[in-house]
Amino acid sequence: MTELSNPVPSKPPRSQWLDVWDQFKSHRGALMGGALFLFIVLAVYLGPYLWDLEATKIDIRARNQGPTWAHPFGTDQLGRDMLARMMAGGATSVSVGLTAMLLALFLGSFIGVLAGFFKRLDGPLMRLTDLFLALPLLPLLLVMMLLFREPLNATFGPEQGIFILIVASIGVTSWMPTARIVRGDVLALKEREFVMAARSIGTTNSGLITRHILPNVLSPIMVSATLGIATAIITESSLSFLGLGFPPDFPTWGRLLFDATDYLQQYPERVFWPGMAISLTVLSVNYLGDGLRDALDPRIRGR
Amino acid sequence: MLTFTIRRLILAVPTLLFISLVIFLLLELAPGDPMAQVPLTVPAEVKEKMRLALGLGEPMHIRFWKWLVQFFWIEPQVLIDNIFGTGLADGKLRVISWQTRSPVMDIVVQRMPQTLWVVGTAYAVAILIALPIGIYSAYRQYSWFDQLGTFVSMVGFSVPPFFSGVLVIVIFSVQLGWFPSIYDTTHVVDSWDSFVYQLKQMIMPVMVLALQITAQLSRFMRASMLDNLNQDYVRTARAKGLSEYVVVMVHVLRNSMIPVVTVIALGIPAIFGGAIITEQVFKVNGIGQLLIGAIQANDLPMVQTLTFIFAVLIVLFNLIADVLYGILDPRIRYD
Numbered sequence: 277m278t279e280l281s282n283p284v285p286s287k288p289p290r291s292q293w294l295d296v297w298d299q300f301k302s303h304r305g306a307l308m309g310g311a312l313f314l315f316i317v318l319a320v321y322l323g324p325y326l327w328d329l330e331a332t333k334i335d336i337r338a339r340n341q342g343p344t345w346a347h348p349f350g351t352d353q354l355g356r357d358m359l360a361r362m363m364a365g366g367a368t369s370v371s372v373g374l375t376a377m378l379l380a381l382f383l384g385s386f387i388g389v390l391a392g393f394f395k396r397l398d399g400p401l402m403r404l405t406d407l408f409l410a411l412p413l414l415p416l417l418l419v420m421m422l423l424f425r426e427p428l429n430a431t432f433g434p435e436q437g438i439f440i441l442i443v444a445s446i447g448v449t450s451w452m453p454t455a456r457i458v459r460g461d462v463l464a465l466k467e468r469e470f471v472m473a474a475r476s477i478g479t480t481n482s483g484l485i486t487r488h489i490l491p492n493v494l495s496p497i498m499v500s501a502t503l504g505i506a507t508a509i510i511t512e513s514s515l516s517f518l519g520l521g522f523p524p525d526f527p528t529w530g531r532l533l534f535d536a537t538d539y540l541q542q543y544p545e546r547v548f549w550p551g552m553a554i555s556l557t558v559l560s561v562n563y564l565g566d567g568l569r570d571a572l573d574p575r576i577r578g579r
Numbered sequence: 580m581l582t583f584t585i586r587r588l589i590l591a592v593p594t595l596l597f598i599s600l601v602i603f604l605l606l607e608l609a610p611g612d613p614m615a616q617v618p619l620t621v622p623a624e625v626k627e628k629m630r631l632a633l634g635l636g637e638p639m640h641i642r643f644w645k646w647l648v649q650f651f652w653i654e655p656q657v658l659i660d661n662i663f664g665t666g667l668a669d670g671k672l673r674v675i676s677w678q679t680r681s682p683v684m685d686i687v688v689q690r691m692p693q694t695l696w697v698v699g700t701a702y703a704v705a706i707l708i709a710l711p712i713g714i715y716s717a718y719r720q721y722s723w724f725d726q727l728g729t730f731v732s733m734v735g736f737s738v739p740p741f742f743s744g745v746l747v748i749v750i751f752s753v754q755l756g757w758f759p760s761i762y763d764t765t766h767v768v769d770s771w772d773s774f775v776y777q778l779k780q781m782i783m784p785v786m787v788l789a790l791q792i793t794a795q796l797s798r799f800m801r802a803s804m805l806d807n808l809n810q811d812y813v814r815t816a817r818a819k820g821l822s823e824y825v826v827v828m829v830h831v832l833r834n835s836m837i838p839v840v841t842v843i844a845l846g847i848p849a850i851f852g853g854a855i856i857t858e859q860v861f862k863v864n865g866i867g868q869l870l871i872g873a874i875q876a877n878d879l880p881m882v883q884t885l886t887f888i889f890a891v892l893i894v895l896f897n898l899i900a901d902v903l904y905g906i907l908d909p910r911i912r913y914d
Contacts, residue, residue, distance in 0.1 A: 419606065419874065423606070517859075562737055
């Protein structure tokens with residue numbers, strides 16, 4: 277037997293996440309996207325503490341102002357500060373995006389793991405996924421908004437109710453891609469030796485799934501999480517833009533854009549801010565997802 | 580191949596039935612009342628009769644069955660009547676809109692051309708732009724053209740149509756005044772000038788829709804070309820001394836088009852759905868606006884029929900994509 281050339285490794289073992297970070301750093305677009313997304317999230321959640329004008333305070337004398345030091349983004353037709361409204365709207369839009377993504381991710385991973393792991397459930401669950409994919413989503417979302425707005429408003433109050441409604445309907449209609457990807461990965465993982473080894477020492481099914489399967493399908497789940505935020509934000513804004521989302525006095529980016537289109541001729545810049553915020557958020561999240569996909573793929577990593 | 584197509588067609592029937600049931604049950608929960616706009620002076624028993632005349636007041640399963648019969652049996656007969664001048668559907672009850680009290684399908688047929696024109700042109704333009712971009716970015720991978728293409732398609736993914744639409748209105752119609760911001764559907768093309776006007780009013784909606792489609796298609800074309808460019812048969816073709824043009828544009832392109840063609844087929848129903856927003860921005864009087872109007876007016880038969888038409892489009896084009904894949908790629912055998 278030959279002697280090991282270096283019996284004691286000189287460096288301590290690197291954690292997997294350090295490697296992922298190294299690969300992620302080399303993708304410049306992803307790094308910038310991540311930084312921008314972090315900035316937007318911080319700005320919409322912490323911004324209101326620094327900028328103490330209220331989003332709903334009406335100051336009719338200062339209406340329709342251009343950018344000044346007192347109102348950097350100007351004011352709207354009721355004299356409400358646009359910067360404060362942008363931050364309040366962003367907080368709603370980003371919250372909707374994050375919660376809807378979490379819901380879709382949970383549903384998608386749950387169904388994907390069940391379908392991939394238990395052969396009996398595979399057929400029915402995948403048929404269900406196919407059926408959901410064949411549903412016309414935007415029309416159905418609009419219909420759901422129409423139907424459940426009143427009862428939910430009555431139970432949870434107008435803002436809470438519509439928030440739950442939008443998050444639930446986006447989550448329920450966007451879990452399918454995640455489920456398909458996760459199922460495919462679980463099917464391949466199930467046949468691997470380490471799963472067989474774990475099973476041979478008597479690991480239960482739930483133990484197998486939580487300890488061996490789930491950590492290994494984490495990377496596709498994380499990638500679809502980032503893309504899920506992007507689609508959820510766009511969907512919420514489209515609903516608000518069509519007038520079927522949040523109520524008028526409750527700003528979101530889509531709603532602000534919708535309100536601003538009425539003043540398109542006189543104040544075109546008012547359309548620009550919310551639209552730019554939506555686009556930049558989605559763009560940064562997309563770049564983030566792109567970088568994560570590369571960083572989490574061990575075949576690309578280290579090249 | 581034929582048996583596969585027939586099997587898929589038969590499988591599509593329960594799918595569509597299920598979807599129509601889901602839509603029907605969803606709408607069953609609707610709080611709206613079609614009698615809400617009838618004046619209060621109308622006595623209650625007359626209202627009840629009007630309700631019955633609209634087909635309400637019967638149990639749920641009977642109304643679902645009636646809607647199925649109307650949609651799948653009577654409407655095709657009306658279509659045949661209109662084409663051949665026969666009288667198959669005379670006196671039969673059709674799906675009636677609560678808004679206008681006229682058959683839903685007649686309104687849909689009126690609105691269809693506007694949507695088809697805008698969406699169809701946008702799709703054609705997008706394919707014409709996306710394919711060359713995809714081919715060239717793959718051929719010169721990581722060149723500045725490829726990087727630019729990646730960035731532009733990322734932007735195309737990220738900018739939602741209700742922002743890009745409003746943005747082009749601000750630039751081209753408010754600031755520059757080149758194009759009209761509202762799409763005039765009553766415009767008739769009968770002379771050169773009216774043709775130019777039609778072109779002008781179509782440019783902006785087509786541009787907005789095409790940007791989105793181009794972004795997706797060009798990425799897909801690029802990935803598909805990259806898969807094929809490193810294959811052994813490409814090296815063989817080069818070794819035989821074929822010119823670079825023939826290698827790329829004949830050998831590689833034909834093989835790369837196989838998945839792209841199916842993606843193009845799969846994208847068509849999604850475009851109809853996405854056009855809802857674009858139609859709203861440019862006030863195109865099409866299917867999408869009809870749906871939004873019907874939702875706001877609580878016109879349930881119209882909403883049900885339109886949503887179902889969207890579902891039929893999705894199922895149909897999924898089927899077409901699967902069959903196309905089998906026809907185009909000899910390696911795929913479904914049997």
